[in-house]
Amino acid sequence: MTPGQTETVAVLAGGVGAARFLRGLLRVRRPTDVTAIVNVGDDFTLHGLNISPDLDTVTYTLASVINPETGWGRAGESWRVLTELGRLGGQDWFQLGDLDLALHLYRTQRRSEGASLSQVTGEIAASFGLELTLLPVSDDQIQTRITPAEPTGAAEIDFQDYFVAQRHGISIRAVRFAGIDTARPAPGVIEALWGSAVVVVAPSNPFVSIGPVVDVPGVREVLAQRRHSVVAVSPIVGGASIKGPAGAMMTELGHEASAVGVARLYAEFAGTLVIDDADRDLAPAVSDAGMSPVVADTIMSSPERAAALARTTLEAVSGS
Amino acid sequence: MTPGQTETVAVLAGGVGAARFLRGLLRVRRPTDVTAIVNVGDDFTLHGLNISPDLDTVTYTLASVINPETGWGRAGESWRVLTELGRLGGQDWFQLGDLDLALHLYRTQRRSEGASLSQVTGEIAASFGLELTLLPVSDDQIQTRITPAEPTGAAEIDFQDYFVAQRHGISIRAVRFAGIDTARPAPGVIEALWGSAVVVVAPSNPFVSIGPVVDVPGVREVLAQRRHSVVAVSPIVGGASIKGPAGAMMTELGHEASAVGVARLYAEFAGTLVIDDADRDLAPAVSDAGMSPVVADTIMSSPERAAALARTTLEAVSGS
Numbered sequence: 001m002t003p004g005q006t007e008t009v010a011v012l013a014g015g016v017g018a019a020r021f022l023r024g025l026l027r028v029r030r031p032t033d034v035t036a037i038v039n040v041g042d043d044f045t046l047h048g049l050n051i052s053p054d055l056d057t058v059t060y061t062l063a064s065v066i067n068p069e070t071g072w073g074r075a076g077e078s079w080r081v082l083t084e085l086g087r088l089g090g091q092d093w094f095q096l097g098d099l100d101l102a103l104h105l106y107r108t109q110r111r112s113e114g115a116s117l118s119q120v121t122g123e124i125a126a127s128f129g130l131e132l133t134l135l136p137v138s139d140d141q142i143q144t145r146i147t148p149a150e151p152t153g154a155a156e157i158d159f160q161d162y163f164v165a166q167r168h169g170i171s172i173r174a175v176r177f178a179g180i181d182t183a184r185p186a187p188g189v190i191e192a193l194w195g196s197a198v199v200v201v202a203p204s205n206p207f208v209s210i211g212p213v214v215d216v217p218g219v220r221e222v223l224a225q226r227r228h229s230v231v232a233v234s235p236i237v238g239g240a241s242i243k244g245p246a247g248a249m250m251t252e253l254g255h256e257a258s259a260v261g262v263a264r265l266y267a268e269f270a271g272t273l274v275i276d277d278a279d280r281d282l283a284p285a286v287s288d289a290g291m292s293p294v295v296a297d298t299i300m301s302s303p304e305r306a307a308a309l310a311r312t313t314l315e316a317v318s319g320s
Numbered sequence: 321m322t323p324g325q326t327e328t329v330a331v332l333a334g335g336v337g338a339a340r341f342l343r344g345l346l347r348v349r350r351p352t353d354v355t356a357i358v359n360v361g362d363d364f365t366l367h368g369l370n371i372s373p374d375l376d377t378v379t380y381t382l383a384s385v386i387n388p389e390t391g392w393g394r395a396g397e398s399w400r401v402l403t404e405l406g407r408l409g410g411q412d413w414f415q416l417g418d419l420d421l422a423l424h425l426y427r428t429q430r431r432s433e434g435a436s437l438s439q440v441t442g443e444i445a446a447s448f449g450l451e452l453t454l455l456p457v458s459d460d461q462i463q464t465r466i467t468p469a470e471p472t473g474a475a476e477i478d479f480q481d482y483f484v485a486q487r488h489g490i491s492i493r494a495v496r497f498a499g500i501d502t503a504r505p506a507p508g509v510i511e512a513l514w515g516s517a518v519v520v521v522a523p524s525n526p527f528v529s530i531g532p533v534v535d536v537p538g539v540r541e542v543l544a545q546r547r548h549s550v551v552a553v554s555p556i557v558g559g560a561s562i563k564g565p566a567g568a569m570m571t572e573l574g575h576e577a578s579a580v581g582v583a584r585l586y587a588e589f590a591g592t593l594v595i596d597d598a599d600r601d602l603a604p605a606v607s608d609a610g611m612s613p614v615v616a617d618t619i620m621s622s623p624e625r626a627a628a629l630a631r632t633t634l635e636a637v638s639g640s
Binding site: 049084124 | 365367369398401402403404405407410418421422423429431443
């Protein structure tokens, strides 16, 4: 392994948790050595605009323009357009601030000119001064669809309907990623997964953030072949997710809502799982599930703590 | 003719000039007696958004939210989105303010849900409290295309490229309306043209505002059959347009840039032409061109003067 390779890292990423992990990682690795491969299953079109929530959360976080209170959207955001849209009787359930809208206008115009999502993502990252490689997992459309549990019963709903409009307050019965069977990895994704010294699965929702990344044809297969240098960070601490519906979703979909449940989901393609200090007692069960446990403080309440977690995560598989 | 019919007016409309005329007309006619039939040849898509400049100018003017200095866009407008879009390297040549954007978001979302342009136009008018009937001339796509003159030479350009990006500062050789041969009048258009006591051709650009209205199959034919009660207001005063490129465009396209040139263009489908006091001497030539001249103050520098012009215009054909 060359010295250069030793430093490179590819990160499979969802939104808020992954963004915070990446911010920490960029304190311990050069940005030019980092490739983030981001979920696009949450992407959707509203008001004619192409919206990529996870890509935007990662971009805003790494550019230090994220709203620190919400973990998504822009700091110092204003709401002139959305307020007027509401007055006109338009759909204002998805919070699109004025600064945020500018990015969606940019992306939509460039897509309409024929640019791929990965091209546009690179342009946006550059305009924010980011030096890491930021990639959507695919340039093809992948749509996460949720089947609510009884008694809501009914048909599938869009992910954003579940996540934002319903505030993930309903029980679910199934998740699928429409379009994923024919989706191709975006240019650079497979290369980064093969070529990086370490691959990290960020502490994101295993089903709706990491699922639509590893299920893109080719991704899981590459990871499985190098699973000794793939390390995941558990998004479940003490039986619940740090943020969002991951914990409830695991239970509803028939899995154990714990680091052990995560290990059973990831063991096929990742060799090591970083679990929280609070879950120290679960280490033997994680090991039984087929992943090497590493115990660390995984609560990224500050960039410094995120950097420490990133360092521990990398060390867990370095030299392996 | 019933009393109800006597009062009803249909107005063929472009943007700023037509909007000001309509504002005057609504001082002398009940809004429920007025139907505005508006040009859509300037409509275009930018940043993924469906933009209808003439419909919006009419809406904003009649709702008294128009920017009085420019004659287009919203009063009290802000530019947070466009400023950020420019910073991102996006296209910011078309001025889209924050309040204005909300309307384009609304229209685009409703269109994506399957609503027709005329449905959405009615919804927007209602949300602004307008009681007139506001109709796009067609729900089908009509695109005004401009061929620049030599030496610019080259191929056709979009209307907004000519009008906004180039600030209509180039000479032109031809105008055409792509899609118009198969465009159908929007629901209510032909009915209003047949059923109104008077049809007014507003003081708008004869080529790029009125042209794409009367060239929709069926419109010119209806007008021609009732031309004695169709009255136009000349947009050309003293050999030049009050606003915009109409005067220069007439010359460039081989017509006389005067009220007489307008009369020659409109005589087939309109019986009467209101010309400005300044063009009083042209009355005999207008008559020779086949239209009955009516001399009036056509400079709508205030709503009161616009109302007086509207009254004179209606009286010119009432009882005919």
